[in-house]
Amino acid sequence: MQNALNQALRDARLAGAVRVHEIRLRIGVLSGVVPDALRFAFEALTPGTAAEGAALMIEEVPARFWCAACRREFVSADFYAECPDCGAPSGELRAGRELELRSMEVGHV
Amino acid sequence: MCEDCGCGLPAGIPVTVSGPGHQDHGGHDHPDHDHGDDHGHDHAHPRHHPSSKPGAEERQTLELRHAILEKNDRLAERNRGFFRARGILVINVLSSPGSGKTTLIGETIRRLGRRLRSSVIVGDLATDNDARRLRESGAQAVQINTGTVCHLEADMVARAVKQLDMAGLDLLVIENVGNLVCPASYDLGEDLRVVLLSVTDGEDKPLKYPPMFHPANAVIVSKLDLARACDFNREAATANIRHIAHHARLFELSAKTGAGLDDWCDYLVKQHEAVKHRDPLAS
Numbered sequence: 001m002q003n004a005l006n007q008a009l010r011d012a013r014l015a016g017a018v019r020v021h022e023i024r025l026r027i028g029v030l031s032g033v034v035p036d037a038l039r040f041a042f043e044a045l046t047p048g049t050a051a052e053g054a055a056l057m058i059e060e061v062p063a064r065f066w067c068a069a070c071r072r073e074f075v076s077a078d079f080y081a082e083c084p085d086c087g088a089p090s091g092e093l094r095a096g097r098e099l100e101l102r103s104m105e106v107g108h109v
Numbered sequence: 110m111c112e113d114c115g116c117g118l119p120a121g122i123p124v125t126v127s128g129p130g131h132q133d134h135g136g137h138d139h140p141d142h143d144h145g146d147d148h149g150h151d152h153a154h155p156r157h158h159p160s161s162k163p164g165a166e167e168r169q170t171l172e173l174r175h176a177i178l179e180k181n182d183r184l185a186e187r188n189r190g191f192f193r194a195r196g197i198l199v200i201n202v203l204s205s206p207g208s209g210k211t212t213l214i215g216e217t218i219r220r221l222g223r224r225l226r227s228s229v230i231v232g233d234l235a236t237d238n239d240a241r242r243l244r245e246s247g248a249q250a251v252q253i254n255t256g257t258v259c260h261l262e263a264d265m266v267a268r269a270v271k272q273l274d275m276a277g278l279d280l281l282v283i284e285n286v287g288n289l290v291c292p293a294s295y296d297l298g299e300d301l302r303v304v305l306l307s308v309t310d311g312e313d314k315p316l317k318y319p320p321m322f323h324p325a326n327a328v329i330v331s332k333l334d335l336a337r338a339c340d341f342n343r344e345a346a347t348a349n350i351r352h353i354a355h356h357a358r359l360f361e362l363s364a365k366t367g368a369g370l371d372d373w374c375d376y377l378v379k380q381h382e383a384v385k386h387r388d389p390l391a392s
Contacts, residue, residue, distance in 0.1 A: 004177045015171055025177075032293035032320035079319035080352045089355035093323070099294065101175040108167040 001041035004101050009050055017106030020051035028061040028098035030079065035060065063096035124265060127237050127252040128272035129244070181295055184263035188298025191270070192281065198225075198381040199281045201297050203321060204305035205314070206287030209331040209364060211239045213305065214282050215246040216364040220374050225279040225381055230269045232261040232286045239284065249273055260292040261285050279381050289318040300384060301326040304357075308336045312346035315353040322353040329373065333363040 067083035228249040231239045240252035304325040315322040362369025
């Protein structure tokens, strides 16, 4: 969270903004990051910064695998990498490990 | 800084690296876990939303699309290039605390003997107990004390490597901080991720921590000598590992009795052969 916040604050400063109202993150379900814990860290880290009181929006990205046999992508709700059609395990994860600072809403005086 | 649990908050305990033969606390402070100022931020695409009221705050949406761990990923690639150019096999060993990483690594190095010349980098929040234990196996071992940070990062590994004699090294084992969550997010520049599941951990750990088990190249069921004592269900554990990491090589062993260790050591020797003959510039 410190990484994301520092980057957000620097980007806000570079854009000439003085306040950050909202930070939007994209977090893959297989990224290893727990959104609730992120929110907790965000609350702990923002006081005294330009992002104090800002909203944290987290878009969760589901795990999406590719089945080479069926030539289709499938979304896995439970992290199992098995194709729902043929049952073969997929070795190719196409989405779900994202850890991305997507955008933010800033304010100028 | 760990984005999961808020560990490594500013003013935490600094990270220290203790070399193979000496304690070196304090000289290598690493409180700065944020991204450096060395990469451009010219990729923000502002969209202005001017307010209609004079004197009111003007709001703006900045489109950013930054990878949050971009700096770590970049440093990890630098580590990888360094290791590849030297033909060193690097493994990142991960598990919950107390799953037997240190004992397994010590026994592995002892058993490999002259087949692979090995060194270890070991991460813990505090103490150099593990590095001292690992030196008993005859290997060079560098301890990283992470302070409050619950995982290793690529730059900590880069600094620890400077304390090792890399000449003639075949295998570098990185023993990560015992934790099944945060270390999953941090590439260190390794060739292989090795995740331990001890029989005392319970069969369903892979289902509870998919981000840790999914990218594993090898999964080791450890402490097999205790399987009966804790009613370990081998079939269930194997099925759970296969669900989350079907591509991973599976090993079942006991570092205490030596059961299964030869297969594991042979695997490392084969992996090292592959690394040694790889084109360092191949992706």
